[in-house]
Amino acid sequence: MSIKVEHLSKIYGSQKALDDVTFEIDKGEIVGFLGPNGAGKSTMMKILTTYLEPTEGLAYVNDVNVETDQRKVQKSIGYLPEHNPLHLDMYVKEYLAFNADIHGVSKDRISKVIELTGLTPESHKKIGQLSKGYRQRVGLATALLHDPDVLILDEPTTGLDPNQLVDIRNLIKSVGSNKTIFLSTHIMQEVEAMCKRVIIINKGKIVADQSLQDLKGSQQQIIEVEFDYRVEEELISEIKHVASVQNVYDFVYDITFSVQKDMRPIIFDFAHDNGLRILKLNQKNKNLESLFHELTAN
Template identity: 70%
Template sequence: MSIEVEGVTKIYGNQKALNNISFKVGKPEIVGFLGPNGAGKSTMMKILTTYLKVNKGQIKVNGYNLDSNSKEVQKSVGYLPEHNPLYLEQYVKEYLTFNAKIYGVSKQRINDVIELTGLTPEAHKKINQLSKGYRQRVGLANALLHDPDVLILDEPTTGLDPNQLVDIRNLIKSIGITKTIFLSTHIMQEVEAMCDRVIIINKGEIVADKKLKDLRDENEQIVIVEFDYRVEDAFLLKLPKVENVINTHDFVYEITFKTSEDMRSYVFDFAHDNQLKILQLNQKNASLESMFRELTNQ
């Protein structure tokens, strides 16, 4: 197992941020750590990266005990914190070179992570010239410099626009083909888009641990689409196998289909035929959302 958490409790003063939680994560696997704000997600992330110590329990990362082999854990983990700490006045390659010296990795590895994270066209720029999406790529590149087996990502898509979201999601999924990725989020769509499995935490306790495939209703799906202007529901109801259409807000629609077939291609073709631009196109797991709301009282 890449991550083994057994009976972990973390206390701040009189408050239990984590209360006797246990879970395991294998390799390769992308696991979403889902919960409302203040549920204990960031605390767990900081513990896994050796930044915080537990009051009770045991943790192993890549077989190394967190207490007795913290240095080995640090060598085998890449971490992207929620507030990505970057030296904004440094150039992208300069920043990565600085960190590469700390890890003792080669110059070739710097070039490799720049290419892997799609930073090649921006590598000559200062970090303060980059968009939020590219700054996240720099953070991911830095986390990957020492080629860790485990990536810990704390809210990796926060604050990104729809195009940046798609890019970062695809990047994380490609990395997850060979590595263990444990990412926290409070956005269910991010779990649906990237993860194989979801662990839900609420008030410091694990309340669910499920494979995404086990939560899907094979005979129903909800597609969320955002167009560049309003579309009458009647037009969307003409799509094949449509059961319901809801205009949730602005130009965003939730379309329910009664089929196991992925209907996003049909929505894409509809937009093309009607000269519409699609700003986002995702599937929504209604079962995941229902379970989350029930277990967290949201």
């Protein structure tokens, strides 16, 4: 087990940042950690990286307790915090050499992580001369210097332009082929592109923990339909498997079904039986973003 959290809570004064959180992450998983601002994401990551101690509960990284053997945990983790702390006046190789000394790793490892993270064309420059995307690469290279088993990445794609974002996404997927990655992000497309599992936290509590495939499989089906005149929502609700009906505007309705089976033929039958004409009919599925909003709205 790469990461194990058991009934963990963190209290700041009267505020409970984490509230009885429990989850496990197997070796080799890429897990997205989602939640609104203030939900407890960064607090959890700081506990796992030994920057903070929990108020209650236990946390383990590679079966090592984060409180009782901090140095061993630090050796097995590569951490990229949300605000990537770099020395802008240092050259890329100089900065990596400085961190290599801290970790006690061979200087040969520097050239390997430069190549791995695509820093070669910029490696002769000062960090302050680099774009945001390349600075993130330097942060990832630093996190990878000691070849850790676990990577913890806090908002690794924040502030990147679309091209940089794709590059960093591909880089994370590449280095994640043989490592466990636990990453937080506000960008739902990034989770869908990189992660196989999602943990959603809200107000310090876990509100969802599923594989992305299962999460998508459990999504309700929404059919947008426009009739030629207004229909009472109560009548539409009598259709089999209807979970909810919303009159969007005029004669347009969003009908949510509790089954994945394509229900458009049923809508056609309903229209025929009630003397209606269908002017528009679209099948929609809730994406991760809409599910996130539902789970964290309160």
